[in-house]
Amino acid sequence: MTTTTTRTVVYPADGLTMVGHLALPAGTDRRPAVLVGPEGTGLSDVERRRADALAELGYVALAFDLHGGRYLSDPEEMLARCLPLLADPDRLRDIGRAALDALYAEPRTDPGRIAVVGYGTGGAVGLELGRGGVDLRAIGTVNGLITGRPGESANIRCPVWAGVGSEDPIMSSAQRDAFTDEMRAAGVDWRLTVYGGALHAFHHPPVDHPTVPGFGHHPRHARRAWRDVVDLLAECLPLGSGDVGTGGTRAA
Template identity: 45%
Template sequence: MAMTTRELSYQADGREMIGSFYAPEGGGRHKAVLVCHEGTGLSDTTRDVAKRLAGLGYAAFALDFHGGGKPLPMDQLMSRAGELFGDSPRFRAIGKAGLDVLLAQPEVDSANVAVIGYCMGGALAFELAREGIDLKLAVGLHANLVTGMPAAKGAVKAKILALTGADDPIVDAAQRAAFEEEMRAAEVDWQSFVYGGAKHSFTNPNAGDMGHPGIAYDKKADARSWKAMMNAFDEAF
C-alpha cells in the first residue's frame, strides 16, 4: 500500500523530539495509533511497526521520548529511564505531547485512537490510559506494569491489553499480579496474555544484541502477540 510518511519535530521535556508519521495515501481520516518505542529509544524496529500499521489502513505516529529521534547512548539510558519511571506526571506529559502531534495530523480520526508500546513504551501506553485520556485501546507488549500513580476507579476509558512473557525476569509474576489487581480495583475492561517460554523484548528481532540472558526474541510469541493485538483493535474500534 502506498503511504504518506513524514518526520515531525516537536518539543517535550525540554528536548526536541523527532517522531515518524505514516498513513495510507489517498486522503480521508483514518483510525490512528500512537506507537511508543522501547527504553533504548526510537529505532527502525519501532518505525517498522508504525509502517506495518499504516499498511493495514491506520494512521500511525512513532513518538520519541528521549529526543533526537534516535536511540539513547547506553551510558545515559539507565539514569534517563529511572528519572521517567520515578515521575509519572512527567512521563505522562511526554506521552501526551506525542499524542497531541498525532491528533493534529489531517489524516487522523481523533475519535478513534489507540496507543501501543514496547517495554518502557508499553509502560507509557498504560500511563496514558491511567490518565483517563479518551483512547479506544492501550496495549503494552513486554511492558513494565508498575506505576507511581495507579488508576483511579472508573478513570480509565481505554480497553487494556497486556502481553507478557512467562519467563520475563523484568516483568515477573508478582508484577503481573499487582497489575491485574490494579485493573480490577479500577474496574477496567482488561485482558492479559502470558506467553510460555518468552522472555523480555520477545517482539524485537534484535533483542539478543543486549547480551542479557533474560532478554530474547521469540518468533512464536511475537506472532501470537501481534494477532492478539489485531483482535483487540477489531474489538475496540
C-alpha cells in the same frame, strides 16, 4: 496503486526535541489513529516498521520518540534515562500527550478514534495516558505492565490488553499480579496474555548492541503478539468500509 506514505515529525517533549515517524494510509480521508511507543532503548526501525504496517492496514500511525532522537544502545545509559521516567507518571504523561498533540495535528487523524500500543517504557506511557483520563479506544502494552498511583486506573475508559513473557525477569509474576490486581480493582476491561518461555523484549528482533541477561527475541511469540495487537485494534478501533488500507500485517 496508491501506497502508504511516511514522514518525520518533530515536536517538543520532556525538554527535548522529539523525532517521531508518521505513517499514513492511502487516501485523503480521516482515519482512526494509533500511537506506537518504543522500548526503553528508544525509537528504532522496529517501531517504524510497525507504524508502516498499521498504515498498510488503514490506520494513521505515529511511532513516537522517548529520547530526543537518540537510540540508547548502552544498557546503563538507557536505565539512567528510563528509571526516573518510569518513577514519574507525570513525565510519562507529558511525553505521551506531546506525541498525541503531534498526532492530532495530522489532518488525516480522526481525534475521536485513537489507540496506543506500546512496548516496555512506551507501553507505560500508554497506560499513564489512560490513567490521566485521555479519551482512548484501546491501550496495548507489551513488557510494560507498570503499576500506577493508587486509584488512578479508574480513569481508564477503554479496554487494556497486556502481553508479557513468562520468563521475563523484569515483569515478574509478582509484577504481573500487582498489575492485574490494579486493573481488577479499578474495574478496567483488561486482558493479560503470557507467552510461555519468552524473555523480556521477546517481540524485538536482535540488534547490534550487547546482549542483556533476561532479554531475548522469540520469533514465534513475536508474531503472535503482533497478531494480538492487530486483533485488539480490529475489536476496539475498527476500520470502516472506506478505511481499508493496502493490506498486510507483517511487522514482527
